Amino acid sequence: MSTAEETAGGETQAWGEVTPDAARRLLVAAVEAFAERGYHATTTRDIAGRAGMSPAALYIHYKTKEELLHRISRIGHEKALEILRTASRREGTASERLADAVGSFVRWHAGGRTTARVVQYELDSLGPDARAEILALRRQCDAEVRGIIEDGIASGEFDVLDVKGTTLAVLSLCIDVARWFSLEGRWTPDEIGALYADLVLRMVGAAK
Amino acid sequence: MSTAEETAGGETQAWGEVTPDAARRLLVAAVEAFAERGYHATTTRDIAGRAGMSPAALYIHYKTKEELLHRISRIGHEKALEILRTASRREGTASERLADAVGSFVRWHAGGRTTARVVQYELDSLGPDARAEILALRRQCDAEVRGIIEDGIASGEFDVLDVKGTTLAVLSLCIDVARWFSLEGRWTPDEIGALYADLVLRMVGAAK
Incomplete structure (x- = not known):
């Protein structure tokens, strides 16, 4: 399921309360990864990669998956x-x-x-x-x-x-x-x- | 979800058509593993292990996950x-x-x-x-x-x-x-x- 499709469905808007922007991008990336491959098959490295960030940058915002x-x-x-x-x-x-x-x-x-x-x-x-x-x-x-x-x-x-x-x-x-x-x-x-x-x-x- | 719980629900009976017994055991193990961890997080090694069999024994019955x-x-x-x-x-x-x-x-x-x-x-x-x-x-x-x-x-x-x-x-x-x-x-x-x-x-x- 593409990001464009989700945006069309009004999904992205729902994360407006998540700040800063990097934390929101990671959250959106996590939703996509979990939906596509399941929670257990997704690593924090996958999520950081989807958000265009490093695993170290992810840990600033979220301690665990x-x-x-x-x-x-x-x-x-x-x-x-x-x-x-x-x-x-x-x-x-x-x-x-x-x-x-x-x-x-x-x-x-x-x-x-x-x-x-x-x-x-x-x-x-x-x-x-x-x-x-x-x-x-x-x-x-x-x-x-x-x-x-x-x-x-x-x-x-x-x-x-x-x-x-x-x-x-x-x-x-x-x-x-x-x-x-x-x-x-x-x-x-x-x-x-x-x-x-x-x-x-x-x-x-x-x-x- | 335990095997006992499933059996109580009549699940095991549904696989009676799968023969031989080893193929059926592998199928039941796969259902449990997929339900617990998701398809993508499950390996054929996990499935064989749950069924008490070797990965090589699995490949006799199923070529892929x-x-x-x-x-x-x-x-x-x-x-x-x-x-x-x-x-x-x-x-x-x-x-x-x-x-x-x-x-x-x-x-x-x-x-x-x-x-x-x-x-x-x-x-x-x-x-x-x-x-x-x-x-x-x-x-x-x-x-x-x-x-x-x-x-x-x-x-x-x-x-x-x-x-x-x-x-x-x-x-x-x-x-x-x-x-x-x-x-x-x-x-x-x-x-x-x-x-x-x-x-x-x-x-x-x-x-x-």
Whole structure:
């Protein structure tokens, strides 16, 4: 997957908070390398080389390869949480907020699929402390979606048999967009976002 | 992920068609190694070592590491197709057949999640010919599910806006079970199969 493709998907923008520039370049290089070859097959030398830097220059910014993965995963999960929280806390009915959450989350996974794949598939490569921190962020993401579904049940908009299971399925459907999106090419991220918002409203039995 | 855990999930049974025994042991070792460290970080020496064999013994059965991945992927996809085809071609209404397809496919992804992860996430590691063959099997899987949905529309059981998009979403939801299943532990494969069958019938607007 090329850098140009990622930039088109809006990925590069997401790393704006990483400074200085050298630290950001290394992070982007690490995402590409992990996505292409996997975390375990990537060395810090590979990452430095992709960023046009020396291994010594890398160690100024990141002590270990795991620190890079941890930082990528934390930024990715914080962004995911921000997207879901924004949709959850906006004005509107539960149906509108759920459609917004799903549409935004899907567009983000389609556009930023390289990062999303690294973040989702290399979770087991994190050490125990980093993993615990990321799992806490994931529980917060889950709580935002569950909150919208519970609001919709309370207001009589939704008809749901298993709130926890349905929450999990909604998030799972959105996350898996990162796996298949580049394989297809039949839809734009916006089209998939709209399709999935409709499918999820059906899953929660939203009154039409 | 331990071998015992996989066996509990029914994974080992799936390789019964691989003979002789040494070839099967090597295949199981390859699945475990690829799932744990990724395809690119795994050497044929690692695989032979896990199987308690020498690298020379491995080469009697598999000429390259890619041949192992190709064989794993082909067997996995043929099994997926068989599951979907069986559900698609049984007697019953479209709703019953779709619920059966989703339930079986989910149980298989939950139970055989290690293999499913390798098969799903290492698709880009296959060479062009192997990849083309696997993509053809994936299109057949897609066609089985699409066929049930089209039958349900024709019979008036289902109300679907986008048949291709809904087919993709149904398969995606089932496949992603392999990613999250071992992280949770709240549900059995049967429970997830039943929950997902209900959610998918809602997605296709099945009349109750």
